[in-house]
Amino acid sequence: MDQKKIEEGVKLLLEGIGEDVKREGLLETPRRVAKMCEEIFGGLKTDAEEYLVKTFTATNNEIIVEKEIPFYSMCEHHLLPFYGKAHIGYIPDGKVVGLSKLARTVEVYGKRPQIQEQMTAQIADDIMKYLNPKGVIVVLEAEHMCMTMRGVRKPGTLTTTLVTRGAFEQNQELKNTFFQLIK
Numbered sequence: 001m002d003q004k005k006i007e008e009g010v011k012l013l014l015e016g017i018g019e020d021v022k023r024e025g026l027l028e029t030p031r032r033v034a035k036m037c038e039e040i041f042g043g044l045k046t047d048a049e050e051y052l053v054k055t056f057t058a059t060n061n062e063i064i065v066e067k068e069i070p071f072y073s074m075c076e077h078h079l080l081p082f083y084g085k086a087h088i089g090y091i092p093d094g095k096v097v098g099l100s101k102l103a104r105t106v107e108v109y110g111k112r113p114q115i116q117e118q119m120t121a122q123i124a125d126d127i128m129k130y131l132n133p134k135g136v137i138v139v140l141e142a143e144h145m146c147m148t149m150r151g152v153r154k155p156g157t158l159t160t161t162l163v164t165r166g167a168f169e170q171n172q173e174l175k176n177t178f179f180q181l182i183k
């Protein structure tokens, strides 16, 4: 990431809102924000492939569910956080992945400027691509700060997005099993 560019941008923003960038409290702010960007947008230079290619052989091909994975992301329209929980289910076809790698995949796509629908699909598509399971289902539930602290101002509103691939696409019974398990 171009730290210098971020610092200049933050300075401009502060000047734009009428702040005095030379006052003590703000002196280090551009540097702090640039450092923070490395962390909160770190997913831009990470590929989930690195986590999902390390698989283990599995003989049990029943549904695997990892639920309530907390995530934070940044709305690409307002650069305000949206955050919540991710729930992932998949039906392996001979191979499974380490449990932490599903949560790492959520991190990779959360730590980017995002919209929730796209993030949900990216997680599902990568699991399909690298694990080749019989099917995958991903649910994200989130609160968007661009809808709470500004704009329409509706705190507490939760947005749920769902993406299914493979066996889950046409099979309501499978979907219901997943919904039951994440309750």
Ligand SMILES: Nc1nc2c(ncn2[C@@H]2O[C@H](COP(=O)(O)OP(=O)(O)OP(=O)(O)O)[C@@H](O)[C@H]2O)c(=O)[nH]1
Pocket (backbone or CB within 6 Å): 075, 076, 077, 114, 115, 116, 117, 144, 146, 147, 151, 152
């Ligand atoms: N579909 C979708 N919309 C999002 C997401 N995050 C924020 N938004 C919405 O993006 C929209 C941007 O709308 P615009 O009309 O371009 O921007 P705006 O004038 O700031 O809109 P308001 O938020 O209604 O004040 C808003 O309706 C946001 O609620 C997301 O993850 N998915």
Ligand SMILES: [Zn+2]
Pocket (backbone or CB within 6 Å): 075, 076, 077, 078, 079, 080, 144, 146, 147
């Ligand atoms: Zn927004």
